[in-house]
Amino acid sequence: MQAWKDFQEQNKERFLNELLDLLRIPSVSADSAHASDVQQCAEVVMQRLLEAGADKVEICPTKGYPIVYGEKITDPSWPTILVYGHYDVQPPDPLELWHSGPFEPVIKDGRIYARGACDDKGQFYMHVKALETMAKTHSLSCNVKFMIEGEEEVGSENLGTFVTENKERLKADVVLISDTSMISMEHPSLETGLRGLAYMEVEVTGPNRDLHSGVYGGAVANPAAILCQMIASLHDADNRVNIPGFYDDVAELSSAERTALNEAPFDIEEYKKDLGIHEVWGEKGYTTLERTGIRPTLEVNGIWGGYTGEGAKTVLPSKASAKISMRLVPNQSSKKIEKLFTEHIKKITPDCVTVKVKALHGGEAAVTPTDSIAYRAADKAIETTFGKKPIPTRGGGSIPIVALFEEILGIKSVLMGFGLDNDNLHSPNEKFDLFNYYKGIETIPYFHRYFAEMSKG
Numbered sequence: 091m092q093a094w095k096d097f098q099e100q101n102k103e104r105f106l107n108e109l110l111d112l113l114r115i116p117s118v119s120a121d122s123a124h125a126s127d128v129q130q131c132a133e134v135v136m137q138r139l140l141e142a143g144a145d146k147v148e149i150c151p152t153k154g155y156p157i158v159y160g161e162k163i164t165d166p167s168w169p170t171i172l173v174y175g176h177y178d179v180q181p182p183d184p185l186e187l188w189h190s191g192p193f194e195p196v197i198k199d200g201r202i203y204a205r206g207a208c209d210d211k212g213q214f215y216m217h218v219k220a221l222e223t224m225a226k227t228h229s230l231s232c233n234v235k236f237m238i239e240g241e242e243e244v245g246s247e248n249l250g251t252f253v254t255e256n257k258e259r260l261k262a263d264v265v266l267i268s269d270t271s272m273i274s275m276e277h278p279s280l281e282t283g284l285r286g287l288a289y290m291e292v293e294v295t296g297p298n299r300d301l302h303s304g305v306y307g308g309a310v311a312n313p314a315a316i317l318c319q320m321i322a323s324l325h326d327a328d329n330r331v332n333i334p335g336f337y338d339d340v341a342e343l344s345s346a347e348r349t350a351l352n353e354a355p356f357d358i359e360e361y362k363k364d365l366g367i368h369e370v371w372g373e374k375g376y377t378t379l380e381r382t383g384i385r386p387t388l389e390v391n392g393i394w395g396g397y398t399g400e401g402a403k404t405v406l407p408s409k410a411s412a413k414i415s416m417r418l419v420p421n422q423s424s425k426k427i428e429k430l431f432t433e434h435i436k437k438i439t440p441d442c443v444t445v446k447v448k449a450l451h452g453g454e455a456a457v458t459p460t461d462s463i464a465y466r467a468a469d470k471a472i473e474t475t476f477g478k479k480p481i482p483t484r485g486g487g488s489i490p491i492v493a494l495f496e497e498i499l500g501i502k503s504v505l506m507g508f509g510l511d512n513d514n515l516h517s518p519n520e521k522f523d524l525f526n527y528y529k530g531i532e533t534i535p536y537f538h539r540y541f542a543e544m545s546k547g
C-alpha cells in the first residue's frame with residue numbers, strides 16, 4: 091500500500107532512533123541491580139504505545155516486573171490481534187567480548203548492535219511502528235491488543251496468573267509474536283513450532299569445607315570431579331539423553347514430515363564455518379535441523395566450583411554445581427521430565443557426596459497450525475513484501491507463553507519472527523539488521539489486512 095510505504099519512508103529515521111533509545115535502557119530482568127531500569131523500560135514502552143495510537147495503555151503490576159498492556163479497539167466487530175513480546179533482555183556478560191557497549195547501540199554495516207536489538211526489543215517494536223503506520227494512515231482493519239512483559243528471559247513466572255486473571259481483557263482471535271528467526275532474507279520462513287524447557291540446578295557437596303588438596307586429595311571425593319562424571323553420563327555413545335523414560339512421550343514425526351523439514355535450505359559447511367567448529371554433534375540418526383527442531387536435548391549451561399580466580403590455589407572444593415536445561419518437544423511434559431531428571435540424578439550420585447536438585451523454571455513445547463486463517467495471512471503478508479512464500483520451519487528456542495495462551499485462552503499463535511539465528515541472541519554482540527527491522531514494520535500491516543479479509547470468509 092502506497093500510503094504505508096510513504097509514511098514509513100518519511101519516518102524511517104525516527105523509527106530507528108526510537109528503537110535505539112529503547113536499547114539504551116539496560117532492562118536486564120535476571121539482575122536485581124537493574125530493577126529500576128526494567129521498571130523504567132516498562133514506562134517507556136507504555137509511552138510509545140500511546141504515541142503510536144493505542145487508546146488505552148496500562149502498566150500492570152505483577153509479583154515481579156510489570157506487564158505493559160495496551161489496546162486499540164476500533165470496531166468490536168473486527169477481528170482482534172493480540173501482540174505478545176518482551177521488553178526485558180538477557181544479561182550482557184561476558185562484557186569484554188563486546189565490540190561496543192551492550193547498551194550503547196551502534197550501527198555498523200547496516201546492523202544495529204546492542205543487547206535486545208533482536209531479542210526482543212527490535213522485534214516487538216516493529217509492531218508498535220506498524221500500529222502507528224496504520225493508525226496515522228487511517229487504515230486499521232483489526233483491533234489490536236499488546237501485552238509486552240518484562241520477565242520472559244527469567245521464565246515468565248507471573249505471566250500465567252496475569253493471563254488467567256485477565257481472560258476477558260486478552261480475548262483475541264490470534265496471538266501474533268515476533269520473537270523467533272527466519273532462515274535468511276533470501277529464504278523467508280515462519281516458525282511452526284517451539285520447544286519446551288525444563289531448567290534444573292544440581293549442587294554436589296563433598297566435605298563440609300574446602301580442604302587442602304595435598305593433605306586430603308585422593309582420600310576424599312572431589313565434588314567437582316564427581317559432578318563432571320555424573321554430567322558426562324547423561325549422554326550415551328549415540329549422544330542420546332541417558333535418563334530412563336526421557337524419550338517415552340516424544341511425538342515422532344512421519345517420514346514425510348521429516349523429509350519436508352529437511353528440504354529447508356541449510357548449508358552445513360556455512361553453519362560450521364559461522365560457528366568456528368570442525369564438526370557438528372548430536373543424536374545419532376538425526377540431521378542438524380531435526381536435532382534442533384524436533385528432538386529433545388540436554389545442555390549444560392554453566393558449571394562451577396572450587397577456585398577459578400587468577401593463578402593456582404591448591405584446594406579440594408566442598409561444593410560444585412551445574413545449571414542443566416532440557417529442551418522438550420510436543421507431548422513431553424516439563425513437570426514429568428523434571429521428576430525423571432531429579433530421580434535419575436539422585437540415583438547416580440555416589441555415597442561419597444550428597445546432592446541437591448532444584449527445578450528453576452519450565453514450559454511446554456508448542457506447534458502452530460499451518461492451515462489456519464492466521465497462518466495463511468502471515469504467509470501471504472510475507473509473500474507480499476519478500477516476493478517469496480515463507481518456508482515453514484521448526485525452531486529450537488522456547489517461548490513458554492505460547493502453550494499457556496493455548497491452554498488458558500484457547501488461542502493459537504503465529505510466530506512471525508524477523509530475526510536470524512546468528513543474530514547473537516544471548517551472546518556478545520547481539521545484532522539486528524536494519525533491513526530486517528524495516529521489513530518487519532512493512533510486513534505487519536499486511537498481516538492485519540489479510541487477517542481481516544480472510545476472517546470475513
Ligand code: BES
Pocket residue numbers: 209210242243244245246269270271284287453485486487488489490515
Ligand atoms: N526469543 C527467544 C526464543 C527463541 C529464540 C525462539 C530464537 C526461537 C528462535 C526467547 O527470548 C528466549 O530466549 N527464550 C528462552 C526460554 C525462556 C523460558 C528463558 C530460551 O529459549 O532459552
Ligand code: MN
Pocket residue numbers: 176209210242269
Ligand atoms: Mn525473546
Ligand code: MN
Pocket residue numbers: 180209243515516
Ligand atoms: Mn531470549
